[in-house]
Amino acid sequence: MLDVNGTREAHLQAFQQAPALFSAPGRVNIIGEHTDYAEGFVMPAAIDFETIAAISPRTDGQVVIASQNFNETVTHSLQQLPEKARHHWSDYPLGVLWALREKGIDVPAFSLTLKGDVPLGAGLSSSASVEVATISALLSLTGKEIPLPEMAQLCRRAENVYVGASTGIMDQFIACCGKENHALLLDCRSLDYKLAPIPANIAIVISNTMVKHSHAGGEYNTRRAEVEEGTRILHAHRPEIKFLRDATVDDLAKWGSEMPPDVLKRTRHVITEDDRTVAAAAALEAGDLKTLGRLMYEAHASYRDDFEGSCPEADILVDLASKEAGVIGARLTGGGFGGCTVNLVEEAHATTFIENLRKGYHAATGISADIYRCHASDGVHRIAE
Template sequence: MKKDFSEALGRHEQRFGQAGLAFAAPARVNLIGEHTDYTGGLVMPMAIGFHTVATIGPREDGRAVFHSENFDEEASYEIASLDSKPEGRWSDYPAGVVWSLRQEGVRIDGFNMTLSGDVPVGAGLSSSASVEVATAMAVLGRAHFALDLKAVASLCRRAENEYVGAKSGIMDQFVVAGGVAQRAMLLDCRSLEFELLPLPAGVRVVIANSMVRHDHATGGYGDRRDEVETGQAVLQRERGIELLRDATLADLEACREKMPAVSYARCRHIITENGRVLEAREALLQGDVKRFGELMVAAHASMRDDFEASCSEVDMIVEIALRQPGCFGARITGGGFGGCTVNLVDVTKTGEFVAAVRSEYRAATGIEADCFVCEASDGALALAKDGTA
């Protein structure tokens, strides 16, 4: 689906007094495969039709100037001396991409960039990766420098890991850059090989935003990753396993007494989740929506109980969703501790589903949930190729 970014171009020209080029990157939702990516595991995300638009134009003083319309702020950096010193603000993400591109040997001249978009922030839909990939595409486009999907995703991940300091895996950047309309992506986060899978025509993905983001979300994500890595290190030492994705439940059980109980539980989630992703692949290939939904429900229970990364509000939305006619499955999506659920719903029931979820959640919590009916969209590379932005 083509989107018109002429308004973004016009606002950039009005602000900086120059014409620009616009590049867009979508958001993403992960259908199944949560917290598996940073141990080389399997995930099944899709790009969705919220976008960050990066509009870029030249300047002559060797600086990178970013204006964020969402934050109504401007940040300026001298490109030649840009180092990995994050400031703890929104501009760390685009600045980190410039830093990472320079690590790749890309020559970057001065530029003005306007960042705008409609990706919900803090909802688990990867607003940060959308900013990163949009920035990378804009800078590469202006430099007339081409990189393939793996390179774009990897440099954006490096920006988030080494510049921003967030312990993310590569799933978000990879699907934001390389997603394909009407397809889910099964991604092997170790090899970066991927398979595009058909989504049944008779269902829609509905995202329900709990509108809750608990204060411990960022720290909780880092804690969970540390707990996973502690367990993985035990498996490496005791069983000769390279990455957790190579471990079986039998391997984990054999090492149970040699790792903290929380690490055992976190690793159990990841091992079983990798298995669920493979089962979900088979379900999609067979058009078995019922089975796919059952796997989503099991994935949520694992995130809630073994990974302990859900919260009462999100659990409530899942419970409400599963009571509704036409809902095949529901689960938390994203890093956890709030944010969104992803729900698989009969296409003929989406209107009723959204109304019921919002009404029942509001009655129970007093919170008005945002709900979005989504289809799989093209990623940034496809958008740039077809001239949409």
């Protein structure tokens, strides 16, 4: 847990004003990988790692943003803000300010202090956490309120257009709309969502393979192209198929023979992953953890065999996890080709699970994994005085 009072005091000392404080979480995707750009379904959960944003108004026309993590402060005139990102941590809060101004919301001069404990480089969406904490803080100075889904869209626009990172809506959406002890089933087409309960005695354990393959970017682009080719082939037979969200396993049975082998596999992964994600939410609602676990393992197998987006290290982690007591399910999460696995574990077994997973992974690979024990948490909120 972050030291909220420490951030409050640091802001007060630096800027001689007591701040309002806001918190936004990181996230992990429980199931639903590479379905977002097919306008399909994803099911993330907010986690209890967070970014705190402390804010107070200024009277000198300046924007001053301090990062406690980087021990650095940037200052700009409100009338001369950077027009584009400069590959610096401040791009994310400045991008949110840009997005609000582009929408016609005038934000007055301010001092902003940021502090986060979302692990960097672990695929737990530290950037969206910063963006969502920042937009809530900035809006508090304007007297305006924006619905949470619209806040998520503005933060995504900040990251896509200002920062220049191509991301979907999931990260910002769950940081805005997450709820304690719940996952969130998000329809990436309509942005309709519903919450699915995760029992309070279930820990979310995230294990970092510590691997990031150098070819991941190129492989990702290849996968996207293959998914689009599969969509085009199905669209030729059923014009209403604009994205794989609109396709079914029956469509694949009828026309999959027209696809090159790799295209068929990628297309099958996306179509079946959509089905698994909706079924996983239904399993949570019904309290059917056995079915949820089976769907997670099936999702990993599809990611590994059809999407071919796993790696040996992730496969080892999932295999090790599956043999431990109290484990409901495990799979590779995130963009693939390295990164983290997500494990749902009964709280009573979580400590032993983590110890055994760490030892087993090191014995198998020689790699010491970073392992994070989390719980499903609330989305963005103001921190009480």
